[in-house]
Amino acid sequence: MFLKIVLLLIVACFSACFKCEFTVTPDKTYFASKETLNWTDAKNACSKAGLELVSVLNTKEQTLLETFLTEYQLVPADRWSIYWLSGIRYPNGTLYWDTTGTEIGEEVDGWARGEPSNAYEKEHCIELKLDEGANRLGWNDYFCIEERKYLCQTPRKEGPVGQDLNDYSYLTEKIEDLPEVMDGHIIIPFGFVNTRKQTPFV
Ligand SMILES: *[C@@H]1O[C@H](CO)[C@@H](O)[C@H](O)[C@H]1NC(C)=O
Numbered sequence: 357m358f359l360k361i362v363l364l365l366i367v368a369c370f371s372a373c374f375k376c377e378f379t380v381t382p383d384k385t386y387f388a389s390k391e392t393l394n395w396t397d398a399k400n401a402c403s404k405a406g407l408e409l410v411s412v413l414n415t416k417e418q419t420l421l422e423t424f425l426t427e428y429q430l431v432p433a434d435r436w437s438i439y440w441l442s443g444i445r446y447p448n449g450t451l452y453w454d455t456t457g458t459e460i461g462e463e464v465d466g467w468a469r470g471e472p473s474n475a476y477e478k479e480h481c482i483e484l485k486l487d488e489g490a491n492r493l494g495w496n497d498y499f500c501i502e503e504r505k506y507l508c509q510t511p512r513k514e515g516p517v518g519q520d521l522n523d524y525s526y527l528t529e530k531i532e533d534l535p536e537v538m539d540g541h542i543i544i545p546f547g548f549v550n551t552r553k554q555t556p557f558v
């Protein structure tokens with residue numbers, strides 16, 4: 357009896373906490389975080405919830421993900437409501453989905469215009485943002501140390517499985533050579549203005 361109550365409490369607490377941290381689809385495929393974390397913490401948060409960061413292997417998955425975001429009004433409205441995906445640039449320079457071990461863009465090209473740009477050669481992680489000019493969602497490579505919302509999915513039951521790197525520490529690389537800061541705005545050569553004092557938006 358006592359055990360049953362404890363178990364019930366654990367289950368109730370887990371579902372309550374789970375709900376408050378994620379927006380969940382009825383079919384429980386995609387989960388959008390409400391908090392922002394750096395890429396490695398986001399990867400761990402998905403995994404702690406029994407999920408994995410989202411990978412987009414083909415146009416069908418791209419459509420499913422975009423439908424989810426649209427249906428729940430989670431489409432990134434601006435450059436500050438962007439999501440981490442599972443993509444990273446491996447140390448050898450190749451862009452992979454960390455969870456499947458497959459090269460990014462093999463079957464579907466979801467890059468935002470002008471991306472990936474690998475600014476300062478330190479944009480190792482892939483995010484999903486609004487490609488403002490094109491008025492559609494697109495992938496962008498960005499600094500892994502930055503905090504973003506993140507998208508998790510139910511772990512794939514079949515298909516490719518990622519080759520976890522042994523050492524992800526290179527993802528914490530910082531930019532030593534920050535561009536000029538004026539009035540708290542970082543002005544970078546591309547003409548973007550970032551109102552935060554952290555890294556520029558590229
Ligand atoms: C790059 O590194 C990944 C991960 O170790 C590996 O699977 C892949 O084969 C490498 N690609 C090239 C072109 O060396």
Ligand SMILES: *[C@@H]1O[C@H](CO)[C@@H](O)[C@H](O)[C@H]1NC(C)=O
Pocket residue numbers: 394395396397500501502527528
């Ligand atoms: C993310 O933050 C954690 C601490 O919360 C830190 O250990 C980790 O190195 C950071 N990762 C990146 C990519 O900055």
